[in-house]
Amino acid sequence: MQPSIFNVRVPIDDRDAVFLMNTFTDAQLIVSRDVSDLLDRIGREPVEPGPIQPSPIEPSEEEREALQTLVENGFLVENRETDRRNIEDFFTAFRSSSEQLRVTVLTTLQCNFACDYCLQGDHGDWNKTAAKMSMETAAKLADWIEARLDALGSKSFAMTFFGGEPLLNMPVVYYLSERLWDACQARGISMYSSIVTNGLLLTPDMVDRLTPYGLGGVKITLDGDRDTHNRMRPLRGGQGTFDKILQNIRLIAHKVKVSIGGNFDESSVDSYPALIQYLREQDFADKLQKVSFKPIIREQKPAQPKGFIALTPVAADGKPGKPLNGACMSSAGSGVTSSAGGCDTCGFLDDKTSFLREETTRAGFKTVDGVHMGPCEIHKSHAHTVGPDGSLYACPGFATELGQSVGHIDGRHDDLRTEAAKRFDKITGWHECKDCSFIPVCAGGCSAAAHVELGDMNKPNCHKPAFEAGLVALAHQAARALEPAMAG
Numbered sequence: 331m332q333p334s335i336f337n338v339r340v341p342i343d344d345r346d347a348v349f350l351m352n353t354f355t356d357a358q359l360i361v362s363r364d365v366s367d368l369l370d371r372i373g374r375e376p377v378e379p380g381p382i383q384p385s386p387i388e389p390s391e392e393e394r395e396a397l398q399t400l401v402e403n404g405f406l407v408e409n410r411e412t413d414r415r416n417i418e419d420f421f422t423a424f425r426s427s428s429e430q431l432r433v434t435v436l437t438t439l440q441c442n443f444a445c446d447y448c449l450q451g452d453h454g455d456w457n458k459t460a461a462k463m464s465m466e467t468a469a470k471l472a473d474w475i476e477a478r479l480d481a482l483g484s485k486s487f488a489m490t491f492f493g494g495e496p497l498l499n500m501p502v503v504y505y506l507s508e509r510l511w512d513a514c515q516a517r518g519i520s521m522y523s524s525i526v527t528n529g530l531l532l533t534p535d536m537v538d539r540l541t542p543y544g545l546g547g548v549k550i551t552l553d554g555d556r557d558t559h560n561r562m563r564p565l566r567g568g569q570g571t572f573d574k575i576l577q578n579i580r581l582i583a584h585k586v587k588v589s590i591g592g593n594f595d596e597s598s599v600d601s602y603p604a605l606i607q608y609l610r611e612q613d614f615a616d617k618l619q620k621v622s623f624k625p626i627i628r629e630q631k632p633a634q635p636k637g638f639i640a641l642t643p644v645a646a647d648g649k650p651g652k653p654l655n656g657a658c659m660s661s662a663g664s665g666v667t668s669s670a671g672g673c674d675t676c677g678f679l680d681d682k683t684s685f686l687r688e689e690t691t692r693a694g695f696k697t698v699d700g701v702h703m704g705p706c707e708i709h710k711s712h713a714h715t716v717g718p719d720g721s722l723y724a725c726p727g728f729a730t731e732l733g734q735s736v737g738h739i740d741g742r743h744d745d746l747r748t749e750a751a752k753r754f755d756k757i758t759g760w761h762e763c764k765d766c767s768f769i770p771v772c773a774g775g776c777s778a779a780a781h782v783e784l785g786d787m788n789k790p791n792c793h794k795p796a797f798e799a800g801l802v803a804l805a806h807q808a809a810r811a812l813e814p815a816m817a818g
């Protein structure tokens with residue numbers, strides 16, 4: 331037997347203990363140093379496969395019990411080849427699972443905001459030409475989704491409305507919600523829908539109309555405290571939007587689960603503690619389901635395709651734990667810049683992400699833990715993003731770049747889409763990650779960010795320091811949770 335590739339550990343010095351986690355099995359243990367030393371000894375002197383043998387490490391009776399627990403939780407495996415095989419099998423099963431059909435619908439590429447970090451939005455003549463889904467396309471999309479549900483036999487259906495600003499096309503939102511709710515009811519399938527919105531147009535009436543048809547969550551973006559948000563996310567004329575959005579949240583927070591997301595950069599990050607504090611003081615604070623902030627990806631290459639999506643689109647309903655939750659990790663995915671060699675900007679952002687996570691937790695809000703981040707939906711065959719014209723994409727990070735479309739709801743085939751589908755079918759960025767312990771929760775990082783920043787979606791987009799920082803926080807949280815039990 332050998333220690334698993336996917337073991338990670340954090341010393342808990344004030345307890346003379348060690349937090350052990352296996353990122354593949356998600357097992358988490360707090361053990362004495364003796365047990366982690368035992369793992370190290372086995373790492374140096376592997377025990378032969380099969381039942382735990384007394385030789386060559388000659389464990390005591392107590393150690394034998396510890397070894398058994400380590401085996402049962404995946405910390406000890408037959409050999410490293412077993413781990414490598416297991417992870418490939420896991421990704422294959424993850425890709426082909428038809429348990430849930432997920433569809434992200436871009437109701438429009440128009441937006442009423444003029445954020446300078448987003449290529450979409452109310453800049454220049456963008457809104458005059460930006461596509462908007464017609465009712466005819468929405469009807470065809472509903473037909474296509476019903477056919478997919480029938481073909482796959484899925485047990486659940488998750489639909490996310492995204493854009494542009496999805497609330498600029500409410501007829502499509504209402505139509506798809508109502509029709510697909512009925513379709514799911516008729517088939518005995520559970521349905522959950524969510525909206526990722528800037529929040530400016532959100533009203534209680536919208537929520538009241540949609541909740542009977544499966545609306546379970548709304549994710550609203552705030553980019554810092556009032557002044558910073560108003561600078562980052564203004565209307566075209568420069569008017570601020572913060573107060574109106576907060577007022578809208580106040581009116582709906584008791585009706586539907588609201589999550590707050592935010593996109594920060596070097597110029598805005600310092601305003602986030604003030605935002606967190608401000609949210610804490612609001613009468614709706616206890617109603618917020620999750621508060622999480624991510625770095626903005628600024629494109630590194632001079633000429634990028636117009637329309638690259640720079641907001642966080644998925645997993646408004648993501649829950650930590652297995653099966654892994656598939657959350658986009660930053661404003662265009664997990665992104666930020668290059669890999670472990672990392673530039674200063676990358677280090678800065680990883681660092682600040684951890685800092686903001688701690689601030690958010692300290693204020694009593696639920697947030698992402700920084701470890702259970704993926705694999706994201708690009709690794710799932712039955713997760714689709716649908717553009718306003720009915721084009722299909724592998725994930726929201728590639729949507730609107732027509733050359734990356736992998737199909738169309740009308741079933742048309744052309745060489746470009748066929749080639750793109752083949753490319754996305756074999757995204758395996760983690761193959762270059764050797765035996766990294768974080769592969770099960772990272773899968774090589776955000777392929778959309780790798781595409782933009784590295785020019786190759788199959789390259790790892792590495793933020794290992796962010797995972798390591800998340801792991802330290804998780805370890806200390808686990809140690810704190812144990813305190814009452816130990817005191818008792």
Ligand code: SF4
Nearest residue numbers: 658663706725727776
């Ligand atoms: S590849 Fe990136 S943008 Fe696409 S779903 Fe994954 S994390 Fe999100």
Ligand code: SF4
Nearest residue numbers: 763766772774790792
């Ligand atoms: S991208 Fe980095 S953190 Fe992710 S699996 Fe690869 S080496 Fe590990």
